[in-house]
Amino acid sequence: MMFPKSKQLMTALVAGAALALAGCGGGGSQAAAPLDLTKEPAYSGKLSILTKFGGDPLEPYFKDLAAEYQKMHPDVSFELIQETDQSIKDKTKTLTASQALPDIFFTWAGNWANNFIDGGLAADLTPAIAPGTEWGAKFGESALKAFEKDGKYFAVPLYNNGKFMGYNQRIFKELGITPPKTFEELISSCSVLKSAGYEPIAFGNKDGWPALHYLQQLFAYEVPTDVLNADFHPATAELNDAGYLKAMKQFSTLVNECTGSGKDSNGVLYTTAQQALAEGKAGMYYQEILEFDTTASKDSSLKKDGLGIFRLPAAAGAKGDTEAIEASPEGYIINAKSKNAALAADFMKFATSTQNAAKLSAPPYGQPSSVKGAVSEQNSTAPVVEGIKQVNEASDAIVWLDSVTVPTVADAWLAGGEALTAGGQSPEQVLASVRSASDAAK
Amino acid sequence: MTVSNTAWKPAAPPSTVAVPGRPSDQPTRRARSQRWRNLVWVAPAVLLLSIFAYVPLVQNLGFSTLKWDIYSGRQTFVGLDNYSKMFNDPIFWKSLLNNTLYAGISIVFQVFGALILAAMIEGLRSARWRGILRAVYFVPSAISLTVAGLLFYFIYEPRMGILNAALDFLGLHDFTQAWLGQENTAIFGIIAMSQWQGFGYCTLLFAVALQRIPTELYEAASIDGVGPFRRFFAISLPLVREMTSLMLIVTVSGAFQVFNEVMVMTSGGPNNSSQVLGTWLYRSGFVRNDFGYAAAIATAVFVITMVLAALQLWISKRRRVEW
Numbered sequence: 060m061m062f063p064k065s066k067q068l069m070t071a072l073v074a075g076a077a078l079a080l081a082g083c084g085g086g087g088s089q090a091a092a093p094l095d096l097t098k099e100p101a102y103s104g105k106l107s108i109l110t111k112f113g114g115d116p117l118e119p120y121f122k123d124l125a126a127e128y129q130k131m132h133p134d135v136s137f138e139l140i141q142e143t144d145q146s147i148k149d150k151t152k153t154l155t156a157s158q159a160l161p162d163i164f165f166t167w168a169g170n171w172a173n174n175f176i177d178g179g180l181a182a183d184l185t186p187a188i189a190p191g192t193e194w195g196a197k198f199g200e201s202a203l204k205a206f207e208k209d210g211k212y213f214a215v216p217l218y219n220n221g222k223f224m225g226y227n228q229r230i231f232k233e234l235g236i237t238p239p240k241t242f243e244e245l246i247s248s249c250s251v252l253k254s255a256g257y258e259p260i261a262f263g264n265k266d267g268w269p270a271l272h273y274l275q276q277l278f279a280y281e282v283p284t285d286v287l288n289a290d291f292h293p294a295t296a297e298l299n300d301a302g303y304l305k306a307m308k309q310f311s312t313l314v315n316e317c318t319g320s321g322k323d324s325n326g327v328l329y330t331t332a333q334q335a336l337a338e339g340k341a342g343m344y345y346q347e348i349l350e351f352d353t354t355a356s357k358d359s360s361l362k363k364d365g366l367g368i369f370r371l372p373a374a375a376g377a378k379g380d381t382e383a384i385e386a387s388p389e390g391y392i393i394n395a396k397s398k399n400a401a402l403a404a405d406f407m408k409f410a411t412s413t414q415n416a417a418k419l420s421a422p423p424y425g426q427p428s429s430v431k432g433a434v435s436e437q438n439s440t441a442p443v444v445e446g447i448k449q450v451n452e453a454s455d456a457i458v459w460l461d462s463v464t465v466p467t468v469a470d471a472w473l474a475g476g477e478a479l480t481a482g483g484q485s486p487e488q489v490l491a492s493v494r495s496a497s498d499a500a501k
Numbered sequence: 502m503t504v505s506n507t508a509w510k511p512a513a514p515p516s517t518v519a520v521p522g523r524p525s526d527q528p529t530r531r532a533r534s535q536r537w538r539n540l541v542w543v544a545p546a547v548l549l550l551s552i553f554a555y556v557p558l559v560q561n562l563g564f565s566t567l568k569w570d571i572y573s574g575r576q577t578f579v580g581l582d583n584y585s586k587m588f589n590d591p592i593f594w595k596s597l598l599n600n601t602l603y604a605g606i607s608i609v610f611q612v613f614g615a616l617i618l619a620a621m622i623e624g625l626r627s628a629r630w631r632g633i634l635r636a637v638y639f640v641p642s643a644i645s646l647t648v649a650g651l652l653f654y655f656i657y658e659p660r661m662g663i664l665n666a667a668l669d670f671l672g673l674h675d676f677t678q679a680w681l682g683q684e685n686t687a688i689f690g691i692i693a694m695s696q697w698q699g700f701g702y703c704t705l706l707f708a709v710a711l712q713r714i715p716t717e718l719y720e721a722a723s724i725d726g727v728g729p730f731r732r733f734f735a736i737s738l739p740l741v742r743e744m745t746s747l748m749l750i751v752t753v754s755g756a757f758q759v760f761n762e763v764m765v766m767t768s769g770g771p772n773n774s775s776q777v778l779g780t781w782l783y784r785s786g787f788v789r790n791d792f793g794y795a796a797a798i799a800t801a802v803f804v805i806t807m808v809l810a811a812l813q814l815w816i817s818k819r820r821r822v823e824w
Contacts, residue, residue: 152787156571174790178572265682267770323659325771326682331661466789477771483684484772 270476352425
C-alpha cells in the first residue's frame with residue numbers, strides 16, 4: 060500500500076519527535092555487578108529506606124532500629140518512607156519510574172523482585188549473603204533462595220510468611236468441631252457454625268487479593284506442580300489444566316457456603332473480616348502469619364478464646380501437591396545505584412542481628428524473622444511458632460499469585476477472582492480471560 | 502434584552518495603520534515600550550504554564566508511542582501500537598462508557614437539577630431561609646472527594662452500612678445488596694456519591710447567576726400575569742445561559758477526569774466494572790507496568806475533553822444573550 064509523500068513525511072516527523080521527546084533508547088536490562096561489601100563503610104551520610112511497615116502496630120519497628128543505629132553511628136541519618144501493604148506497590152513503582160528509589164527498599168519474592176534484578180536495580184549481595192558466608196549462615200537457605208537468580212542473591216529476607224486458616228478455638232470446642240482435614244470437611248463445618256449463629260469464614264475481597272490467596276493455594280492442590288510453574292510464565296503458559304476449573308469451583312463453593320457476605324464479599328474490606336474473627340463473631344478467617352498477632356491482639360476477645368491455625372485443606376483426589384503451602388519470605392533490596400550501598404548493607408546486618416530478629420518476631424510486631432532461631436516459644440506467640448514450623452515442613456512454598464506472574468496476568472486473575480466471588484463469571488470464562496492476558500504477554 | 506446570533510467580538514483596537522507624511526500616527530516609542538512591558542507581565546504565567554502543562558502534554562504524546570520498561574529504563578518505539586491496542590481493549594471502552602454515563606447523569610443532576618433548585622431557593626421570600634438553604638446544599642462540596650468517597654464506602658458497606666440498614670428498616674430487604682461489590686451497581690453507587698458532593702456547588706453558582714438578573718424583569722412579568730414556570734423558562738433560563746454553558750463544560754470535563762472517588766470506593770472493580778478512563782490509565786501504568794499504553798489513554802482523555810470543551814464554547818457563543 061502506498062501513502063502520499065506528505066503522509067510519509069508526517070509519519071516520519073511524528074516518529075522522530077516522539078523519539079526525541081521521550082528520550083528513546085534508554086538503558087538496557089542487566090543485573091548489577093556485585094557490590095564490594097567486604098570493606099567497612101564510612102559511617103556517615105543519609106540512608107533512605109522504603110518499608111512496608113506503615114501504620115500500627117508495625118510502624119515503630121524501623122523507627123526504633125534507625126534510632127539505635129544512630130546512637131552507635133551519630134553521623135548517619137535516616138529518611139524513612141513507611142507504606143502499607145496496599146500503598147507500597149504504587150509507591151515503589153512511582154519511585155522506580157522517576158529513578159528515585161531509596162537506598163533500601165521492600166520487595167516480595169517472585170516476578171516483583173525479578174523486575175528489579177533484571178532491571179539492574181538490585182545490588183548483587185552474593186559475596187555477603189550467599190549460603191556459607193558469615194551473614195548468609197544466619198538465614199534459612201529457603202529464605203535466601205526466594206531472592207536468588209542465576210546463582211546470585213539479591214535481597215535480604217527479613218521475615219517469612221505463609222497463609223493459614225485461623226480459627227477461634229473456643230467456638231470450635233463449643234460446637235465440637237475439629238480442624239478439618241479435607242476441603243469437604245471444611246464445607247461441612249461451615250453449616251455447623253452457621254446454625255450456631257456464627258459467620259463460618261469471614262471474607263472481605265474489596266482489594267481483590269484475598270480471593271487470589273485462596274485461588275493460589277487451591278491451584279497448588281489441584282494443578283500438577285510442573286504445569287503450575289510453567290503456567291506462571293507467559294512464554295511457557297498453556298493454562299488448560301482441568302485443575303484450574305476444579306479449584307475455582309471449590310472457591311465458589313467456599314464463598315457461597317461458608318462466608319457470611321457471600322456474593323457481597325467484594326464490598327467488604329479484608330480488615331472488616333479480620334475484625335469479625337478478632338471479635339468472636341466469625342469462626343474462621345484465612346490469613347497470613349504476619350496478621351496473627353494483629354488479629355489476636357492483647358485486647359481482642361480472640362486472644363481470650365485462643366487462635367488456632369490449620370492449612371486450607373485440599374479436596375479428596377486432588378492432583379497437585381497437597382503438601383505445598385502458599386508461603387513466601389519478604390525482603391529488602393539494596394539499591395544497586397545507591398552511593399551508600401555499603402552502609403545500607405551494614406544497616407541490614409544490624410536489622411537482622413539476633414536481638415533485632417527476636418524483637419521482630421515477638422508481639423506486637425509478630426513478623427517471623429528469617430533469621431534462624433529468632434522464632435521461638437520464648438519470644439513469639441504459639442500460632443506464629445506453629446505457622447513457621449508448618450511452612451518449614453511443607454513440600455513446596457508457592458509464591459502469591461499477584462506477585463509470582465507478570466502484572467497483566469496477575470491483574471486478569473484479580474479481576475477473575477472478583478467475578479467468581481460475585482458470581483458474574485464462570486470458571487471457564489475466568490480461565491479464558493487469564494489465558495488471553497497470558498497470550499498477549501508472551 | 503437582545504439575542505444576537507453572532508459571537509461576541511471585542512471592540513476593534515485603535516488603528517495603527519501608518520499614513521505617509523503623518524509620523525505621529527505610527528506606534529510611538531512609549532506605546533512599543535508599553536507593549537513589551539505587557540508581555541513581560543504575562544511571561545511568567547506563560548512560562549509556568551508551558552513548563553507544567555504544555556511540555557508534559559507534548560511529552561505524553563511522545564511516551565504514548567513507546568513501550569517503556571520502568572525497571573531497566575528501556576524505551577522502545579512502537580509507533581501507534583498503543584493506540585491500536587486501546588481501540589481493541591474492551592476495558593478502555595467500558596471505561597469510556599462509564600465516563601459518558603457519569604457525564605450524562607451529572608448534566609441532569611448537577612446542571613439542570615441544580616438550576617431548578619437554585620431557582621426555587623432564590624424564589625423564596627425569606628432572605629434568611631435562602632441563606633440557610635444555600636449553605637445546607639453547599640456543605641457537601643466543602644468535603645474533599647477522598648473523604649466523601651470513604652464516607653460513602655461505609656454507607657454502602659453491605660453488612661454494616663446505613664443504606665442497607667435503612668432499607669431493612671423500611672421493610673425493603675430485597676433491595677439490600679453490596680452496592681459497590683456488584684458489577685451492575687458499583688459505578689452507579691460512585692456516581693450517586695459524586696452528585697451528592699457536587700450538587701451544592703453548582704446550585705450556589707446558579708444562585709449567584711440568578712441574583713444578577715434585574716428584578717424588574719420578574720416584576721414586569723408578574724404584572725403581565727406570567728406564572729412562576731413561565732418566568733423560569735422565559736426569563737431565568739435564557740439569562741443564565743452563560744452560567745449553564747460554563748457548568749456544562751465544567752461538569753462534562755470533570756466527568757472525564759474523575760479519579761479520586763473511584764479509587765477510594767472500588768479501585769475500578771469488581772472485575773473492572775467501575776473503571777473510568779482515569780483509573781484505567783493509572784492501573785495500566787502503575788499496576789500493569791504498561792506506561793506507554795497509559796500515556797495513550799491520557800492522550801485520549803485530553804482529546805475528548807478538548808473536543809467537548811471546544812464544542813460547548815462554540816455552541817454557547819453562537820447565541821449570546823445581552824440585557
